[in-house]
Amino acid sequence: MTLSVGDGFKFGCGLILSLVAFYFVLVIFLTGFLLTAMLLNLPVPQVLAQTFSFLQPN
Numbered sequence: 425m426t427l428s429v430g431d432g433f434k435f436g437c438g439l440i441l442s443l444v445a446f447y448f449v450l451v452i453f454l455t456g457f458l459l460t461a462m463l464l465n466l467p468v469p470q471v472l473a474q475t476f477s478f479l480q481p482n
Contacts, residue, residue: 461468 458468
């Protein structure tokens with residue numbers, strides 16, 4: 425078995441791309457969960473809810 429610089433580059437790029445894709449999916453699900461919880465008036469920790477405070481009625 426031989427490894428070259430090109431093989432390491434392909435592995436590294438694939439790993440980074442998969443981590444970036446995972447991060448974006450995580451952000452989308454977390455945002456959807458928070459918005460759904462706020463719309464249903466479920467308790468959400470204040471630290472997380474501050475980002476979406478403009479959605480809450482005064």
